[in-house]
Amino acid sequence: MAARNGRTVRDLRRGNRTAVLQRLYFDGPLSRFELGPATGLSSGSVSNVVADLVADGLVEEAGSVDSDGGRPRTLLRVAPDSGQMIGVDVGETRVRVELFDLALTELARAERPLTPQGYDVDGIVRHIRDGIAEVLEAEEAAPERLLGVGVGVPGIVEHTTDRGAVVHGQTIGWDAVPLEELLRSGSRLPDHVRYFIDNGAKTLGQAEMWFGAGRGARNAVVVLFGSGVGACLVTPEVEHGRAVEWGHLTVRVRGRRCRCGAPGCLEAYAGAESLLERWREEGGRPPEDVDEETALTAMLAAAYPPRGTDPDPVALTVLEETAEYLGAGLSDLINLFQPERILIGGWAGLQLGARFLPAVRRHAATYALRHPADKVTIDLGRLGPDAVTVGAAILPLADFFAEGGRRAEPPAQTRRPAWRAALEERIPR
16 A cells, blocks of 8 residues: 555555664664654654564664663664675775675685786686685675675776676776676576675775764765775765766876876876886886785885985875875865865775875865865775775665665565466366
8 A cells, every 4th residue: 555655555664674773783772762763763663663673583682771760671783693795895906805794794705816917807707706605605604694795896887777787997998897797697696696886986985984984974075095096975965975086087188198098187196006107207116026005015115214214205206296186186076075074095095194194185275265175174084995895795785774674585486366277267268
C-alpha cells in the first residue's frame, strides 16, 4: 500500500531501519530511549525496529546504564560480526585488498605490487580477483556475510545500465574499460554479491567524511595526492561526494606535459611522479630501481637532512616550488567551492604534508580570495595511507544502510501461482 507521498509501507520500514542502524553505528552504543530523539521516531517505532534488527542479528546488547530512578537502560550497538566488506585500492604502486568486519576492523589483507607499466587491464583484474580470493580464505572470513566489494580506481567512473562501471583513465591508458564486467566474468563470488566501483579520490573523501578529519563538516574538499593528484567535493547537495579532476586544472599555459597529454596541468608539477622527474631534470639523483614511495622518501631526506648536513639545493627548490603550486591549486578550490575544510591525503600528501603544510596554507591564502580563504581550514587527513581502501569498503556498507540492513539475496526461482496452473489445465488444447 502506498502512502500519500508515494512511499510504500515497505519504504517507511526500510527508512526507519536505516535511521536506527546509522545512529547506532555512528553514535552508539545507545539505549532505546536515546534512539527516539536521535532518529525522530516514536518509542513504539524504535521498539519495533530494534526488535527486527536484533532478530536479524544486526544489533546486539552492549551493557547498560543507570536511569533516573527506574530500571537500568540496555545499550545497543551494531553487531560487528554481522557483516563483512572488501575494499580494494588500485593505487599507483600496488593493488591493496582488505577484508573488514562491520566495525571496519581489518580481518585480512593482500597486496600485489605494480611495475611502472603495471596498469595492464588484464593484470589489474587478475590482481583484484586473486586478492579477493586470498582474503576470503583467511581464518576470520565469512563469505556468506559478505555485503559487497568496493573498488577505488584512478580516472572517471561512468555507471552504465548495460556494462556496469566503466573506467575512463586517461593518465593510465584506460579508455572505457568495463571493469565491473571484467571482474564479474570468471569471478568466484556469487552473482548476488555486488561490486561498487568509484574514483579513488571519492572513496578517500567518503572515508575522511565518515570517520576522519571531515566529520561534522557540511562543505569539504578532500585531496588525494599520490603519483597523480585528484580531489573529492562534498556538499549538502552531493552528500556522498563527487570526484573532480582537480589534478588536470591548468596552472601554467604551455607548461610541462602532463601524463594525460595536456600541457600545464597541476599534476605535471605537484604529483609525486612529476616531483621526482623535475628533481632528476634539474641535476638531482633520485635512487634507481625503487618505487615512488621510496624515492620520495629519499628526496625529502636530501632536502631536509639532519642538522649539520647541507641540504640538496635542487631537491629543496623543487619541493618549495611544489608547495606553491599546491597552494595555488587549493586556492582555486577555495574560490570555486568555498569549503569549510580542505583535507590532504594519499601516501604522498601525508608524507610531504608533514613537512610543508604551513607553506601550502600560506600560498593558498595568497592566491585565494580573502573572504573564503579566511573561512577554510587546511589540514592533513587522519586515516593514513590506507584511507582509499577503507573508503572503498564503505561503498557496500553505505548501500547496506540505505537498504535498511537487508542483504542482497540470491535470485529466487520464478514460481507460478497455483490458481494460474489450475486454470491453464482447463484451457482446451
